[in-house]
Amino acid sequence: MKESVVDRAYEVIEPICVELGYHLVEVTYKKEVGGMTLWVCIDKDGGIDINDCERLSRALDEPLDDKDITNGSAYNLNITSYGLDRAFKTDYDFNKHLMQEIVIKFYKPWMGKKEIRAILLKYNKDAITIKYNDTDYDLQIKDTALIQKYIEF
Numbered sequence: 001m002k003e004s005v006v007d008r009a010y011e012v013i014e015p016i017c018v019e020l021g022y023h024l025v026e027v028t029y030k031k032e033v034g035g036m037t038l039w040v041c042i043d044k045d046g047g048i049d050i051n052d053c054e055r056l057s058r059a060l061d062e063p064l065d066d067k068d069i070t071n072g073s074a075y076n077l078n079i080t081s082y083g084l085d086r087a088f089k090t091d092y093d094f095n096k097h098l099m100q101e102i103v104i105k106f107y108k109p110w111m112g113k114k115e116i117r118a119i120l121l122k123y124n125k126d127a128i129t130i131k132y133n134d135t136d137y138d139l140q141i142k143d144t145a146l147i148q149k150y151i152e153f
Contacts, residue, residue, distance in 0.1 A: 005029045008069040009038055016059050017042060022052065025082055025092050029075070036075040038064075041082060043092070048081030088147040094123035101150040104130070106143065117150050 006027050017024040025041040042048055042056060057079045064077070088094050088102075097120050105115045111132075121136060122129035128147070129138050141147070 005038070005069050008067060009040075009064065012063050012067050012069065013040055013060060016063065017056065020056060020059060022048070022056060023092065026090055029070075032076075034076065036070070036073065038069075038075050038077050040077070040079050041086075042079065043082035043096075053079040053081065084151055085148055091123075091125075094120065094128065094147075097149055098123065102130075103146070103148055103150050104139070104144050105146040107145045108143075110139075110143070 006029050009027050009029065010024070013027060014024045022042040022044050025043050026039075027041075028039045030037060030039070040056070040060070042052070044052070057077060060077065060079075086093065088097070100120060101117055102120045103115065103117055104110075106113070110116070116132055118130035118132040118137075120128060121131055126142070127138055127140050129136055131137075
């Protein structure tokens with residue numbers, strides 16, 4: 001099976017993140033205005049600041065070039081922090097927010113609602129268990145349009 005750019009990038013990026021004290025949340029490679037972009041999302045206890053992003057970017061420049069993850073194609077490298085309003089996509093996203101209040105938006109109304117606030121109790125690849133109105137419910141992730149941390153403004 002042919003290895004993707006993301007797979008090759010992940011092999012280079014993850015050990016460097018660990019060495020620098022960061023958690024690699026997600027790597028994506030997509031076409032944007034101005035060409036292809038490799039997005040690297042990182043997190044750490046206490047959060048990520050611009051200095052962390054710059055530090056990782058500098059640490060990745062040479063190893064990514066040496067590995068030639070895009071087979072000679074030009075790309076932009078963007079390092080990003082774990083955003084407060086990030087949609088949950090990875091195991092890390094769900095596990096980071098266990099026992100916390102989340103927002104769930106649905107494709108079709110669930111219990112008459114298109115959006116709810118609940119406590120995330122459990123997670124596995126396909127489903128979550130939530131506490132909503134003092135009752136526990138199991139939901140299939142595929143039935144949700146968006147899951148993210150609840151942020152009180």
